[in-house]
Amino acid sequence: MSATMTTMMSTAPKTSPPSLTPPAPLPVRKIPGGYGWPLLGPISDRLDYFWFQGPETFFRKRIEKHGSTVFRTNVPPTFPFFAGVNPNVVAVLDCKSFAHLFDMEIVEKKDVLIGDFMPSTSYTGDVRVCAYLDTVEAQHSKIKNFAMDILKRSSSIWVSTLVSSLDTMWSTIESEISTSGSASYLIPLQQFLFGFLTRCIVGADPSSSPEIAKSGYTMLNKWLALQLLPTVKIGVLQPLEEIFLHSFAYPFALVKGDYNKLVDFVEKEGKEVIQRGETEFKLSKQETIHNLLFILGFNAFGGFSVYFPTLLSALGDDKTGLQDKLREEVRETIGTSPLSFSSVKEMELVQSFVYETLRLNPPVPLQFARARKDFTLSSHDSAYEIKKDELLCGYQPLVMRDPKVFDDPETLVSDRFTKEKGGELLNYLYWSNGPQTGSPTESNKQCAAKDIVTLTASLFLADIFRRYDHITCSSGKFTALDVRK
Numbered sequence: 001m002s003a004t005m006t007t008m009m010s011t012a013p014k015t016s017p018p019s020l021t022p023p024a025p026l027p028v029r030k031i032p033g034g035y036g037w038p039l040l041g042p043i044s045d046r047l048d049y050f051w052f053q054g055p056e057t058f059f060r061k062r063i064e065k066h067g068s069t070v071f072r073t074n075v076p077p078t079f080p081f082f083a084g085v086n087p088n089v090v091a092v093l094d095c096k097s098f099a100h101l102f103d104m105e106i107v108e109k110k111d112v113l114i115g116d117f118m119p120s121t122s123y124t125g126d127v128r129v130c131a132y133l134d135t136v137e138a139q140h141s142k143i144k145n146f147a148m149d150i151l152k153r154s155s156s157i158w159v160s161t162l163v164s165s166l167d168t169m170w171s172t173i174e175s176e177i178s179t180s181g182s183a184s185y186l187i188p189l190q191q192f193l194f195g196f197l198t199r200c201i202v203g204a205d206p207s208s209s210p211e212i213a214k215s216g217y218t219m220l221n222k223w224l225a226l227q228l229l230p231t232v233k234i235g236v237l238q239p240l241e242e243i244f245l246h247s248f249a250y251p252f253a254l255v256k257g258d259y260n261k262l263v264d265f266v267e268k269e270g271k272e273v274i275q276r277g278e279t280e281f282k283l284s285k286q287e288t289i290h291n292l293l294f295i296l297g298f299n300a301f302g303g304f305s306v307y308f309p310t311l312l313s314a315l316g317d318d319k320t321g322l323q324d325k326l327r328e329e330v331r332e333t334i335g336t337s338p339l340s341f342s343s344v345k346e347m348e349l350v351q352s353f354v355y356e357t358l359r360l361n362p363p364v365p366l367q368f369a370r371a372r373k374d375f376t377l378s379s380h381d382s383a384y385e386i387k388k389d390e391l392l393c394g395y396q397p398l399v400m401r402d403p404k405v406f407d408d409p410e411t412l413v414s415d416r417f418t419k420e421k422g423g424e425l426l427n428y429l430y431w432s433n434g435p436q437t438g439s440p441t442e443s444n445k446q447c448a449a450k451d452i453v454t455l456t457a458s459l460f461l462a463d464i465f466r467r468y469d470h471i472t473c474s475s476g477k478f479t480a481l482d483v484r485k
Ligand code: HEM
Pocket: 109, 113, 130, 131, 132, 133, 144, 147, 148, 151, 295, 299, 300, 301, 302, 303, 304, 307, 363, 364, 366, 367, 368, 431, 432, 433, 444, 445, 446, 447, 448, 449, 453
């Protein structure tokens, strides 16, 4: 077990008093649960997961049934047309057992981004992109370093590009509210994200291609959906969802035309970044282009497209006067200065609220890793023997509500992560596939953008309260934006 993890896990969560005696060894327990009859077990679990229970209840009910946060179960996709996919997993659903997923000495992450099922590499130009590579694969280090270099270099334009892209988004939304009384924010948000991220990550201005400027974000949505559909509950009328969305992998041919247009755009407009990938990181041109597009479309656009709506709805749903407190902190901190990374780093409540929304709604809910060797896995109260090649599956929305770590875990407590209240709790915030106190490196699989994601979300909030006194939104719509008096 790596030093980081041992230190992290021997540190008791904030709520427990520090202990002076070494902890007693945990009792070794047989992993409860099972996989059921061949075909029948997986299909029954799949129907529970997608239809009768939904993912959260699926995992919750099994914790109750087995009296354990570690157990065996099946996860989709399964039978009939996923013959080569093994649905058997060991679920790890508390903060302590989940943290084994970050320890690259005992687990590997080859081709398990979304479980044992991997979408065809034709979705990524026949290249196995970074997110599917294990840390022992030489290309992983090169591409991870390339991704982190892109972020470092673009940091000089990140804030100004964000703010100018938000200017456009907010004026579109304001004029829609003034004509129709309300405005949906999902499409404007995605258009803003596409433009902003393309400029910062690819170094390209979408408006140089009218078709990409108009439809780039829709092209990415379709490409993402076809890769992820077999593993995600949508909420369409059953059994239609089971029959049409979860029974087979969709062929890349359905989005080939759009993907090729995006590739052409990146190749033509992102020359400088591509050249760096080739010369400084020794990647082939094809590896560079397809990884760049994956980082833009899947990691960045996909991640923020899931996260920002949950951030806005947390703001809109609040009944505790949170917007007043955030507004006060933002305006006191920046005064009349422009927004910057350093100014939002001083906004403790803004940052804590960002962390808390990531805790309650981690945008990437499932994480997987395969045992590199036999090892003993610990939960808070027991130890379990894991065999080489077993697949571990963590469902973050439950892990991040671990009552042994977080007080009042189901409630949004906006100042939970302020230094005064619980700075140490950041050791247990895992949205980035690693603790918020960790650092992404070529030797781990933590999100390359761990810090810039939370800073961008803080800037997004700070920008709202610089412009508006109060915003009113629910169910994906704004009904009022009270312009600053
Ligand atoms: C809200 C936005 C984002 C979220 C929620 C997010 C989340 C994640 C998660 C959970 C992983 C690990 C997946 C796994 O192996 O199980 C990951 C990996 C990664 N993310 Fe992010 N991410 C976001 C934005 C970004 C951005 C803006 C970039 C741009 C560079 C990025 C680049 C990467 C890369 C390159 C990896 C692969 C790391 C590796 O293979 O070692 N992500 N991200």
